[in-house]
Structure formats: structure tokens, C-alpha cells
Amino acid sequence: MKTFRQRQLPFGNGGIRSIMFLYFTITAAAASIFIGLSLYTRMSGQVSETVMEENQILIDQVNRSVENYLKTVMKLSDSLYYSIIxxxxxxxxxxxxxxxxxxxxxxxxxxxxxxxxxxxxxxxxxxxxxxxxxxxxxxxxxxxxxxxxxxxxxxxxxxxxxxxxxxxxxxxxxxxxxxxxxxxxxxxxxxxxxxxxxxxxxxKLLLDGVTLGNEGYIYLIDGNGEIIYHPRAQLIDSGLEHENNRAVSEYRDGIYQETFHGEERVITVKSVGYTGWKLIGVAPRQTVSLNSLKTQLLVVFVAAFILFLMSLVNSYISSRITTPIRKLELSVNEIEKGNLNAKVDAEGSYEIRHLGQSVQNMAKQIQVLMADIVSEHEKKRKQEFDTLQSQINPHFLYNTLDIIVWMIENEKPDQAVKAVTALARFFRISLSRGKSIITVKDELEHVRNYLMIQHMRFKNRFSYTIEAEDEVLELASLKLMLQPLVENAIYHGMEFMDGDGEIFISAWKEGEDLYLKVSDNGLGMTEEQVARLFSDTPHTGSSRGSGIGVKNVNERIRLYFGSEYGLSIESEPDEGTVVTIHLPAVAYSEIRQKEEHDKT
The missing domain is CATH 3.30.450.20 (PAS domain)
Incomplete structure (x- = not known):
């Protein structure tokens, strides 16, 4: 039925205008963030380069002052030696x-x-x-x-x-x-x-008070890394602070980045002439980057302003595009409510006007065909399920009751209670008050009860496992799909096995599709045998089973949900059989609401 194959929009019941506005706004936000980050990165890079250049210039000036100081003393030494001594x-x-x-x-x-x-x-x-x-x-x-x-x-x-x-x-x-x-x-x-x-x-007077930014400083070391001058010399001597002077002494003149005691720093090295000394500038990394709160707020404001302008443009464009579509949607809603004579009001572009005319013509065609299609469909479905219900073989019931009597006679009341409970649940779900659609949870419970009874009957000749994802338990399932497939696995797939039979049942969801799988490690089938299961050859079933064939299950699924759904079988002789059921992933509550609406 077409009703069950509807797809939910990505944004639920959101209108196209809201969706377009949201998409445009997301795009605008991404563009604004990109522009803001690019602007911030560029400004930060320029600021870092400027600060490092200024630091380099300052260190060069201090270095020249130190060199001049030492040069004066060296001239004094030369004068003393060559002129006097x-x-x-x-x-x-x-x-x-x-x-x-x-x-x-x-x-x-x-x-x-x-x-x-x-x-x-x-x-x-x-x-x-x-x-x-x-x-x-x-x-x-x-x-x-x-x-x-x-x-x-x-x-x-x-x-x-x-x-x-x-x-x-x-x-x-x-x-x-x-x-x-x-x-x-x-x-x-x-x-x-x-x-x-x-x-x-x-x-010391030449070096005191020289700072690199708010937290930077300079110090002087000799060629072995020994500190000659440091603004925090007393703290370093007392062990309260540390300096990376030994490692820095290996650096050549230039600018370096290092991490010392967990702090990222920018190191500037400049050699002092005549001495082998080195003048070291230290500036925390954040002081040479763009970390001003005002600058950050400016970047955020620019990005927000761009986003605001683009949102206004997006709102105007989406309104111009979606207003005609909205009017068309209102007309289609009238048809959806059952008023097939409603006039379709279509304005705007050629495509929207043509779509409106097509919807109008479709409504007329629906009026002509709807009565016959619905009547024929309901008749087929009722006949199919009436036939299904009449095919249940009483042998299963008789054999189960014999087991229960045997358990009671052999003083196994707990197992007898378990078997009676499973049988009651089995038939309760089989009847389901005449409903043809039940939840996946009930369908799995039905087959679980069936397997429990058969497991007792065959004295543990096989084991079974049922697994299902939580999200599929409340989805819609056609009644009595799994039980015939499991019945075939027991009576035909494991008929000549001496034990160690395994049956695995699973249910999962992929996108908008629901899958249920029944697999066994029985005798398997050839390709001809698999094809015969779907042929028009009458299938009488087993005298020990329910009499419901695989073809019957497949045709009921296709009749109810559409030709794109049904069964698929993979089997190899002596390798076992895997039967997969493909259904649409439709919530059971939606189908119940539809059935209640049809009744009214």
C-alpha cells in the first residue's frame, strides 16, 4: 500500500521555506565562521610578525649598547697596553x-x-x-x-x-x-x-628595565651557558625559578620556538661581539599572538554581522521561492483530506503552474479509479488471510497436547505449564483478533513460542537463537511470516540430521527498510528446489506442519506492502539455508491510526 511507503522528510514536518532558510543559514554561518577564522588568522600572523620584528629590533639595540660598553673597556685595555705598558x-x-x-x-x-x-x-x-x-x-x-x-x-x-x-x-x-x-x-x-x-x-643598567611585551624579558649568558645577567637571578639562584640557559647556549643567532616547563616561548638569540656572550630574549607565545579581547570581539562582531546580513537575504529569497509552493501545498492538502474537487491554486514559475495542473488532473483520475482499486484490494486481502487461517493444520496442536499429557503423567508439571503457556501465547498471536498486521515484537514472540514447543517435542535435537535491535520491535510486521519459515527449517532442513541443528532468527533496520532473517545449518537446497518454492505448483505442506508455504508468505507480503518487498532465499546443499524477509520500516502505530481512520 502506498501509504506505508511514504518517507519522512529530513526535518519532520518542517516547511520548505524553513528548510531552505535553515540550509542557507547554515551555509552563511559556515561562510561567516570561515571568514572570521581567516581574518583572525591573518591578523594574528601579522601581529606575531610585527611583535617578533619589534623584539628583534629591541634586542639588536640592546646588543649594540652592550657591545659599545665592552668596546669602550677593550679600548681602555689597548690604551693601557700599547700606550703605557x-x-x-x-x-x-x-x-x-x-x-x-x-x-x-x-x-x-x-x-x-x-x-x-x-x-x-x-x-x-x-x-x-x-x-x-x-x-x-x-x-x-x-x-x-x-x-x-x-x-x-x-x-x-x-x-x-x-x-x-x-x-x-x-x-x-x-x-x-x-x-x-x-x-x-x-x-x-x-x-x-x-x-x-x-x-x-x-x-646591569644597560639591561635592567628592558622588556619584550608585557611578560617578556632578556638575559645574558656566556659561551658555556652560564648566566651573566638575568632579571630574576635571585629567584634562579634560590631554585624558585628555572631558566633554559644551557640548551639555549647551543642556539645560533635567530628566532626559535620552544616549550619549557609546559610554557610555549619565542626565543630570540643574538651574539655579543668580542666575547662569545649571547643576549637572549624570551617572550611567552601568547604575547606575540593576537590575544587581545577587543580584537577577538571585533572578529566575532564582523562574523555575526555578515551572518545577520546573509540571514536577511536568505529569508527574502526563500520567501520569494516558497510562497507559490506554499499556496500549491495548501491546495494539495485539500485533496489529501478527501476533497478531490478542490481547485488547485498554482502561481509563480512555469514549473509550479505545470505541477498544479498535473495535480488537478491526478485528482480527477483518482476519483475514477479509487473506488474500484480499494474494493478489489480489500477483497483480495481478506480472501488471502481467510485462506491462511484455514490452512493451519491441527497435527501441530494434537502433537503438542500429547507432549503436555506426557509431561503431566511423568510428573513434570513445570515443563507442562511452560508448554501450555507457550501454546496459549502461540494461538493468541496467531488469532490476534483478526488483525493481519502486528508488531515485530509480537511476531518474534510468536515464533519464540513455536520454537519452545518444538524444542520440547524434538527433545533438544536443535538449538535456536533470536536477536533483534530495539529500534525494530515497534515496527509493523505481517502476521505469521516467520513461523512457516521456521517450520520448514525444522521439518525439511533438519529432517535427517542426528542433532546439533541450529536455527538463528534476527531482525534489523537499514535506512527505511526492515529485514528479518531465518537461517539454519540443515541439509540445504539446490537452485531448482529454491525456485520451486516460488513457483505456481500447489504446495500441500507437511502433514506435521501448518501447511503454509513459502510462496504464500511471499505473496502476502507483496500484496500488502508492494512488489518491491518479499522473500529472498540463499541455500546450498549440505550448507544450510538463509531466508531473508524484506519489509518497509513503518511504525505499527501509523498503521493502526490508518486502520482506525478507514473504519470511521
Whole structure:
């Protein structure tokens, strides 16, 4: 019947205007989101590039300041060596005066200047200094390191000045810078070491207060990764914070991204000339990306505004398209209600007007044919099911009652009660108050009761399994479909088996279709035997079964639901048989409402 093959719209009872508007709006929303994300990504990329460029420029400026600071001290070292020390008599009082003059001109960068012989003797110092008692400068790390590397000037890590005695009780942080010099003694030339203590405060002032964004900072390390300056040096020394300085020391000049202690950071590396030091800029990843709340709100507003405009356009377009269709739908509703004489009002495009005229003509044809078709269809269906009901063979009932009597006589009342209950349920569903359509749940219950009885009769010569998805239990099923198929599996498929028979029944839904399957591991059939089951040859059935044939079941399904539905059989000799029932997936409640409506 055509009524049962109707398909539900994807949006239920939603109108075409609503569907079009929804589709258009979804498309507009997707476009708006895409535009918003593209805009945000582009702006974020530009902001990131700008911030990193600004950070790079700032670090370059700081690096130049540090290099200029160190270059000034290195020029002082060259002036001391080449203008005063080399080829000069250190006993000449003018040497000390010239030392003092250069020191006074560079006091902002220099804490002290000292000249030592290779034996550690203090030859000259400014301001006037004296080596601490019991201190052997030759044991200092910078002393031996400098003598081993005579060709360069050397910078060392910041340290507290502890070589010279001081009238001040304060500790002064200095950065030692050394070089090997040649000292003239008479006609001989010996090596010495020029030591310049850089004022650490001067270097610190160059780096203090320099930040990269809101949370970024810079720090200075030597070639081994040792920290020379860090804005959080005290926290790092106390172990409260950590820095990735060892790993960063391996980086070449450039910009890198790293994850340190779970935080994504952008690292900028710049080498300080003459020293092997490296200036490191650290900026959290979020500070170089577009994370401003105002910017994010702007992007959201732009996307929402585009969505709003497109929704207005969509509403107008869908209204222009669907208004004529809506009018046509109202006219068709009148015909659907039974008023076949209703006038079809069709406006708009040629296609809609032509469709309206076709609906009008169809209504006239329906009026002519409907009475005959309905009458003939109902007559066939009633005759078919009356024939089905009359075909039930009493042998099944007699054999079942014999088993019940035997159980009672052998004092097995529990099994007898179970058999009587199954038989009662079997016939209750078989009759079903004259209804031809029942739920899948009842049809499975019917065949379950039948199998329970047969299982008792045949003394466990076979086992059975019934499985069904929950979503199919309340769908409509034709009554007495499974029982004849199971009957054939028992009486014909397993007739000559010595046990270990298996019957499997399942029900499932695929899209808009319902499937029920009966499979067994019996003797199977040839292709000719399968074809004979669907032929017009009269099928008398088994004297032990119900007498309802496979062809009968197939024709009843096609008569009720349409020619595209019915049975299909797959079988091979000695391999078993699989019978599949194909029905439309229609809710049982819909059919009941239709039957009630037809009665009224």
C-alpha cells in the first residue's frame, strides 16, 4: 500500500521555506565562521610578525649598547697596553699617573685596574690597591686561563671583588677582563697580566628595565651557558625559578620556538661581539599572538554581522521561492483530506503552474479509479488471510497436547505449564483478533513460542537463537511470516540430521527498510528446489506442519506492502539455508491510526 511507503522528510514536518532558510543559514554561518577564522588568522600572523620584528629590533639595540660598553673597556685595555705598558719603564712615576688618568676617564665602566707579573706580583694598580693577605693570585682561575691563551682579551663571569683589600664593607660585583701583556725589564721582556674589573652595575643598567611585551624579558649568558645577567637571578639562584640557559647556549643567532616547563616561548638569540656572550630574549607565545579581547570581539562582531546580513537575504529569497509552493501545498492538502474537487491554486514559475495542473488532473483520475482499486484490494486481502487461517493444520496442536499429557503423567508439571503457556501465547498471536498486521515484537514472540514447543517435542535435537535491535520491535510486521519459515527449517532442513541443528532468527533496520532473517545449518537446497518454492505448483505442506508455504508468505507480503518487498532465499546443499524477509520500516502505530481512520 502506498501509504506505508511514504518517507519522512529530513526535518519532520518542517516547511520548505524553513528548510531552505535553515540550509542557507547554515551555509552563511559556515561562510561567516570561515571568514572570521581567516581574518583572525591573518591578523594574528601579522601581529606575531610585527611583535617578533619589534623584539628583534629591541634586542639588536640592546646588543649594540652592550657591545659599545665592552668596546669602550677593550679600548681602555689597548690604551693601557700599547700606550703605557709596552716598552715602558714601570719604575717611571709617569706610568702611574697615566694609569690613573685613564682610570678616571673610564670610572663609569671600570671598578679597578691592576697589572701583575707572571709570578703574581702586583706591579701597578689604580686606585691604589693592595692584594689581600695570604691570597695567591696565580691560583685564581682567570690568571692561569689568561696565561694559557695569550692572543685574546678574556671576559669572565660576574663575581664579588675579593682580590684587593677595600676600606668599604660593601661587596662590589665586578666582571674581570684580562689580557697577557709584555713587560720590559731592562733588556729583557717578560709576560704579565693586565686585569680590569668592569663595574657590573654599569652593565646591569644597560639591561635592567628592558622588556619584550608585557611578560617578556632578556638575559645574558656566556659561551658555556652560564648566566651573566638575568632579571630574576635571585629567584634562579634560590631554585624558585628555572631558566633554559644551557640548551639555549647551543642556539645560533635567530628566532626559535620552544616549550619549557609546559610554557610555549619565542626565543630570540643574538651574539655579543668580542666575547662569545649571547643576549637572549624570551617572550611567552601568547604575547606575540593576537590575544587581545577587543580584537577577538571585533572578529566575532564582523562574523555575526555578515551572518545577520546573509540571514536577511536568505529569508527574502526563500520567501520569494516558497510562497507559490506554499499556496500549491495548501491546495494539495485539500485533496489529501478527501476533497478531490478542490481547485488547485498554482502561481509563480512555469514549473509550479505545470505541477498544479498535473495535480488537478491526478485528482480527477483518482476519483475514477479509487473506488474500484480499494474494493478489489480489500477483497483480495481478506480472501488471502481467510485462506491462511484455514490452512493451519491441527497435527501441530494434537502433537503438542500429547507432549503436555506426557509431561503431566511423568510428573513434570513445570515443563507442562511452560508448554501450555507457550501454546496459549502461540494461538493468541496467531488469532490476534483478526488483525493481519502486528508488531515485530509480537511476531518474534510468536515464533519464540513455536520454537519452545518444538524444542520440547524434538527433545533438544536443535538449538535456536533470536536477536533483534530495539529500534525494530515497534515496527509493523505481517502476521505469521516467520513461523512457516521456521517450520520448514525444522521439518525439511533438519529432517535427517542426528542433532546439533541450529536455527538463528534476527531482525534489523537499514535506512527505511526492515529485514528479518531465518537461517539454519540443515541439509540445504539446490537452485531448482529454491525456485520451486516460488513457483505456481500447489504446495500441500507437511502433514506435521501448518501447511503454509513459502510462496504464500511471499505473496502476502507483496500484496500488502508492494512488489518491491518479499522473500529472498540463499541455500546450498549440505550448507544450510538463509531466508531473508524484506519489509518497509513503518511504525505499527501509523498503521493502526490508518486502520482506525478507514473504519470511521
Amino acid at each position: 709596552k716598552n715602558a719603564d714601570l719604575s717611571d712615576p709617569s706610568v702611574g699617573e697615566r694609569f690613573n688618568l685613564l682610570y678616571e676617564n673610564n670610572m663609569d665602566q671600570t671598578d679597578s685596574i691592576a697589572l701583575f707579573s707572571a709570578d703574581g706580583e702586583l706591579l701597578e694598580s689604580v686606585p691604589a690597591l693592595r692584594v689581600r693577605n695570604n691570597l695567591d693570585v696565580t691560583r685564581e682561575a682567570w690568571f692561569s686561563y689568561t696565561l694559557d691563551r695569550t692572543e685574546n682579551q678574556h671576559f669572565f663571569l660576574p663575581q664579588v671583588q675579593q682580590i684587593f683589600e677595600s676600606s668599604s664593607d660593601q661587596y662590589r660585583w665586578v666582571i674581570p677582563m684580562t689580557r697577557v701583556v709584555e713587560i720590559t725589564k731592562g733588556t729583557d721582556t717578560v709576560q704579565g697580566i693586565l686585569l680590569i674589573h668592569l663595574n657590573y652595575t654599569g652593565l
